[in-house]
Amino acid sequence: MTKKETWSQRFESALHPAIARFNASISFDIELIEYDLTGSQAHAKMLAHTGIISPEEGEQLVAGLEQIRQEYRQRKFQPGVDAEDVHFAVERRLTEIVGDVGKKVHTARSRNDQVGTDTRLYLRDQIQQIKSELREFQGVLLDIAEKHVETLIPGYTHLQRAQPVSLAHHLLAYFQMAQRDWERLGDVSRRVNISPLGCGALAGTTFPIDRHYTAKLLNFDDIYANSLDGVSDRDFAIEFLCAASLIMVHLSRLAEEVILWSSEEFRFVTLKDSCATGSSIMPQKKNPDVPELVRGKTGRVFGHLQAMLVIMKGLPLAYNKDLQEDKEGLFDSVNTVKASLEAMTILLREGLEFRTQRLAEAVAEDFSNATDVADYLAARGVPFREAYNLVGKVVKTSIAAGKLLKDLKLEEWQQLHPAFAADIYEAISPRQVVAARNSHGGTGFVQVNKALIAARAEIAQ
Known part of the structure; x- marks a missing residue:
């Protein structure tokens, strides 16, 4: 049987070993140790600040907790399942270091508000890291886009x-998705950054604590107004998982396009050896493992979101x-998003090359x-729907004749409608088709260059 160390004398015997293992969270919540130490130091300072413990005791607690931090970083403190969770592990080690004073660190605090505080400190930090990775991803998109403003790529519905579009315009669509992700994480962060410390188990505490003091020490923006809500709220985690899921949606959409573009059927990009693998049996293969893994990992983040909703x-x-059960999915989602962003950024920066000649052939x-062609006629007074039907007819006859529109002679155009003139060939050239779409937000080169300037300014702020 495990030793009875953590619970009160209400219990006559220790947990069954199998139940102790089942109940323990130390194997994964050790991820929170640095945040637990930081939160506990702020709590100890508050206890001393309010006179609940002496200043000397507060200093001892803070110093002891800092020693644990250094021991953990040096891999000298590695608690096992007998500690049950990271919070008890820290408190037990603290008592070993500073003696009975260590038992005072949990005064006016419950594990319920403690773990809520730790999780918020962790997620606040991770959100900032993910936002930085999003900026790097956006920067690589811009680097490529600036080189390919006048490179054309088929646009699909x-x-x-x-319709053909500027390749830069296509990449800027993903920049905008990432920008929404970046902004969305900022919105989530504001609700993450609220302190539950001092809410106690559920009803607050009889001690004269100062919750605003600890919130200020921990750089929280505010405190929970209701103790019940403070210890039971996981909306912030669900919101993060929603934001993480959307990041993965956007990465997965780009991943799918890279997979298509690298196929023999498309041949729009060449995968470089640094970001591709081969086949164990087919020597000619070069597989797009990075985008395929990103596409696959998207599902696990979706699953963690669903699991959290079901838990709550x-x-x-x-x-x-x-x-x-909120932690493993949250930790895994954070790690998955960070790894996927890093992998896709590397893939874009150094793992693929656009085949500009093939793209030029594709749009022609x-x-x-x-x-x-319909727009050409509409600009000359022909009602658009009439023009649309005329062009549908000429496309049908051209396909039957094995011709493209550019192959039609001027007489054939004029037989279709007298409004056609020799400038029709310039109007339907791929470059002009793209350049002409100069409405705000369109793929015209003038608009794309404006968009690039605006995007650079956005991430430079």
Whole structure:
């Protein structure tokens, strides 16, 4: 049997070893140790500040906790399952270091508000790291986009050729998705950065604590106004998982395009050896493992979001042991998002190369300029729907004849409608098709250059 160390004399015997292992969270909540130490130091300072313990005792506690931090960093403090969780492990080691004073660190505090504080400190830090990685990802997108303003790529709807666009414009779409992700994390961070410390187990405490004092020490923006809510709220974690899921959606969409672009059917990009693998049996293969893994890992983040929602949906107030299950999914989602952002950034920066000649050929070999023929007629007074139907007819006859629109002779154009003139060929050239779309936010080169300038200014702030 495990030793009975953590619970009160209410219990006659220790937990069954299997139940102790089942109940323990130390194997994963050790991730919170530095945040637990920081939170406990602030709590000890507050206890001394309010006179609940003496200044000397406060100093001893803070110093002892700092010693544990150094021991952990030097891998000298590595608690096992007998500690149950990181909070008890720290308190036990603190008592070994400073003696009975260490037993005072938990005065006016519960594990319920303690773990809530630790988790928020952890997530606040991780959000900032993810935001930095998003900025790096955006920067690489801009670097590539600036080189390819006038490189054309087929634009698709329904995965069918639609209209050619600037490759820079295409990449800037992902920049904007990442920008929303960056802003969304900022919104989440504001609700993460609220302190539950001092809420106690559920009802507050009889000690004359100063919750605003600890909040200030820990750089929280505010404190929870209701102790029940403070210890049981996991909205902030759910919001983060929502934001993380959307980051993975955006990475996965780009990953899917890279997978398509690298195939023999598309041949829009070449994968470099540093970011591709081979086949164990087919020597000619070069596999897009990085984007495939990103696409696959997206599902696990979605799963963690769903799991958190299911955990929370039926919990009565206030704290319940179910909430121990919030951490593994949260930690894994943080690590998955960070790893996926890093991998996709490396892939874009040094793992692929756009095949500009192939892209030029691609935009010249289809009917994606058909809308521009209709626009050409509409600009000359022909009602657009009438023009649309005329162009549909000429596309049909051209396909039957094995021709592209650029191959039609001027007489054929004029037989279709007398408004056509020799400038129709320039109007339907891929470059002009792109350049002409100069509405705000469009793919025209003038607009794309403006967008690049605005994007650079955005991430430079």
